[in-house]
Amino acid sequence: MTVPREAPAAPDVLSDPVRNRGVAFTHSERAELGLIGRLPSAVLTLDQQAQRAYSQLRRQTGDLAKNVYLEQLHDRNEVLYYRLLTDHLAELLPVVYDPTVGAAIETYSHEYRRPRGVFLSIDQPDSIATAFESLGLGPDDVDLIVCTDAEEILGIGDWGVGGIQIAVGKLAVYTAAAGIDPRRVIPVSLDVGTDNETLLNDPLYLGNRHARVRGAAYDAFIARYLDTASTLFPNALLHFEDFGPGNARRILVTYGDRYRIFNDDMQGTGAITLAAALSAVKVSTVPMREQKLLVFGAGTAGVGIADQLRDAMIRDGATAEQATAQVWLVDKQGLLTSDMTDLRDYQQPYARDPAEVKHWGVDSGPITLLDAVRHVKPTILLGTSTAHGAFTREVIETMSAGTRRPIVFPISNPTSRIEAMPADVIAWSRGRALVAVGIPVAPVEYEGVTYQIGQANNALLYPGLGLGTIVAGASKVTAGMLLAAAEAVAGQVDVGMPGAALVPPVENLRASSATTAVAVARAAVADGVATKTLDNPVQAVQDAMWQPVYPAGGQTS
Numbered sequence: 001m002t003v004p005r006e007a008p009a010a011p012d013v014l015s016d017p018v019r020n021r022g023v024a025f026t027h028s029e030r031a032e033l034g035l036i037g038r039l040p041s042a043v044l045t046l047d048q049q050a051q052r053a054y055s056q057l058r059r060q061t062g063d064l065a066k067n068v069y070l071e072q073l074h075d076r077n078e079v080l081y082y083r084l085l086t087d088h089l090a091e092l093l094p095v096v097y098d099p100t101v102g103a104a105i106e107t108y109s110h111e112y113r114r115p116r117g118v119f120l121s122i123d124q125p126d127s128i129a130t131a132f133e134s135l136g137l138g139p140d141d142v143d144l145i146v147c148t149d150a151e152e153i154l155g156i157g158d159w160g161v162g163g164i165q166i167a168v169g170k171l172a173v174y175t176a177a178a179g180i181d182p183r184r185v186i187p188v189s190l191d192v193g194t195d196n197e198t199l200l201n202d203p204l205y206l207g208n209r210h211a212r213v214r215g216a217a218y219d220a221f222i223a224r225y226l227d228t229a230s231t232l233f234p235n236a237l238l239h240f241e242d243f244g245p246g247n248a249r250r251i252l253v254t255y256g257d258r259y260r261i262f263n264d265d266m267q268g269t270g271a272i273t274l275a276a277a278l279s280a281v282k283v284s285t286v287p288m289r290e291q292k293l294l295v296f297g298a299g300t301a302g303v304g305i306a307d308q309l310r311d312a313m314i315r316d317g318a319t320a321e322q323a324t325a326q327v328w329l330v331d332k333q334g335l336l337t338s339d340m341t342d343l344r345d346y347q348q349p350y351a352r353d354p355a356e357v358k359h360w361g362v363d364s365g366p367i368t369l370l371d372a373v374r375h376v377k378p379t380i381l382l383g384t385s386t387a388h389g390a391f392t393r394e395v396i397e398t399m400s401a402g403t404r405r406p407i408v409f410p411i412s413n414p415t416s417r418i419e420a421m422p423a424d425v426i427a428w429s430r431g432r433a434l435v436a437v438g439i440p441v442a443p444v445e446y447e448g449v450t451y452q453i454g455q456a457n458n459a460l461l462y463p464g465l466g467l468g469t470i471v472a473g474a475s476k477v478t479a480g481m482l483l484a485a486a487e488a489v490a491g492q493v494d495v496g497m498p499g500a501a502l503v504p505p506v507e508n509l510r511a512s513s514a515t516t517a518v519a520v521a522r523a524a525v526a527d528g529v530a531t532k533t534l535d536n537p538v539q540a541v542q543d544a545m546w547q548p549v550y551p552a553g554g555q556t557s
């Protein structure tokens with residue numbers, strides 16, 4: 001007779017990150033859950049576990065190793081993971097999110113330990129419902145789904161199935177920054193293939209090993225996803241992240257009236273940049289209606305921001321025609337003009353009359369960024385191009401010659417894509433530039449002034465926007481809700497001091513998100529899209545915020 005040598009499998013609760021408390025289970029809980037003898041005898045508090053985990057984390061060398069460590073913790077004990085994130089938000093946001101998440105995505109198939117999220121394949125469109133149903137969640141159990149097809153991850157391009165980590169990272173921020181209940185969210189990879197040949201030639205690549213499917217099959221897959229997700233989880237906000245420039249806006253425009261969709265790169269980025277611009281305009285003394293915006297990189301984010309700034313100019317008294325004429329777009333072809341045959345439909349409203357600009361360039365080549373800065377004399381220069389270093393000293397000096405307080409937002413991510421570093425922009429403008437960037441950066445010292453650099457990253461806004469949407473049960477994310485979010489974020493900044501940041505600091509993000517959520521919920525009511533009655537939105541938001549603590553009374557779920 002053979003004697004089994006392996007210990008029996010660990011009881012389910014130890015391998016379920018939602019219920020697991022590890023050595024924080026009390027002796028009576030251990031007895032109740034069949035854990036006698038399966039844990040060392042000491043019982044630690046959550047505080048002690050968090051101290052230990054933090055010190056383990058600090059011993060990891062490099063941000064990618066820290067990201068992998070935290071993901072493993074996420075897979076073991078969700079409360080402990082969020083406790084760590086919440087306690088050290090400013091330090092750890094760059095590790096679980098931008099910029100390190102870019103490296104985690106690039107190395108996904110090699111660093112892979114275990115799956116998190118739902119993987120939907122364009123090769124098996126009939127399995128979408130089965131995949132969601134395998135989670136065992138009912139129609140009222142899901143508040144939020146973040147999906148990506150990973151065609152344009154941050155500014156690093158197409159990363160196929162590894163893009164799941166942007167959905168995971170965005171959701172971690174929703175929970176850490178706004179208390180969205182992590183048990184009520186789903187990250188989704190829409191694996192439509194990849195055009196990244198490095199991935200296709202990598203034997204360890206974990207996604208569909210074929211080129212991106214486009215056209216009718218792609219559209220049918222997206223339509224099927226939307227229909228299935230919204231049927232199975234009718235209350236869920238459907239967040240779209242990092243789709244390519246040909247699909248991001250098109251999906252929102254096509255389906256925005258039918259489904260509760262939010263496109264973060266267009267709408268969230270537009271709103272956080274509007275918030276930074278509202279703060280900057282207060283300092284610049286040029287009224288919003290007179291601002292001149294030059295966008296470098298006229299894709300999803302760039303034109304999404306242009307639309308929101310144009311609307312802000314109109315609210316401030318410009319006519320629609322004037323406001324549109326105060327926006328210039330520069331992309332790979334140079335300044336976009338209406339005679340170009342390769343313009344995207346959303347770029348066309350801002351394309352200039354070629355007659356207006358025909359003498360701007362040197363020779364007959366494209367009108368460059370520098371040519372455009374020289375002639376337009378922009379008051380706001382936005383970078384959403386992924387072109388590292390494109391805002392050269394000459395560009396910033398030329399802009400600074402044309403306006404007293406240049407507003408410069410090089411917001412491309414991650415760090416390898418930024419158009420200019422804030423220290424350079426501040427020095428080249430001799431301390432006059434009002435700067436915000438997408439990545440976290442240290443304050444800049446220049447001639448005795450400390451410049452706090454606000455992070456114009458949608459993470460400073462979308463968590464509160466999502467929370468407000470959920471609390472109100474909003475059936476849509478309206479323009480009014482986006483504006484309310486932008487104004488709420490800008491309203492938390494005091495720009496009176498020299499060098500003040502243009503958006504609130506990440507350290508205060510949880511409180512800031514709650515304030516944003518209240519404004520968004522009120523806007524949802526005002527816009528007639530709230531499905532919940534909100535007698536006291538402030539309390540409703542506080543009550544809705546999930547806290548990273550073990551539930552009292554020995555419950556494990």
Ligand SMILES: NC(=O)C1=CN([C@@H]2O[C@H](COP(=O)(O)OP(=O)(O)OC[C@H]3O[C@@H](n4cnc5c(N)ncnc54)[C@H](O)[C@@H]3O)[C@@H](O)[C@H]2O)C=CC1
Pocket residue numbers: 152153154155156242244245264265269272296297298299300301302330331332383384385386387411412413414417437438439456457458459
């Ligand atoms: N700070 C934030 O919250 C956010 C930042 N972003 C960043 O903005 C950048 C763009 O993202 P998306 O708009 O989603 O991408 P996208 O692909 O839709 O747009 C990028 C645009 O830049 C243009 N472009 C590329 N190289 C260029 C060059 N050398 N010169 C001029 N134009 C060039 C492309 O043709 C395209 O129109 C990324 O780096 C992304 O990380 C995006 C969303 C949020």
Ligand SMILES: CC(=O)C(=O)O
Pocket residue numbers: 098153154155242264265412413438457458459
């Ligand atoms: C922040 C973000 O959403 C992006 O860079 O794409």
Ligand SMILES: [Mg+2]
Pocket residue numbers: 154241242264265
């Ligand atoms: Mg994005």
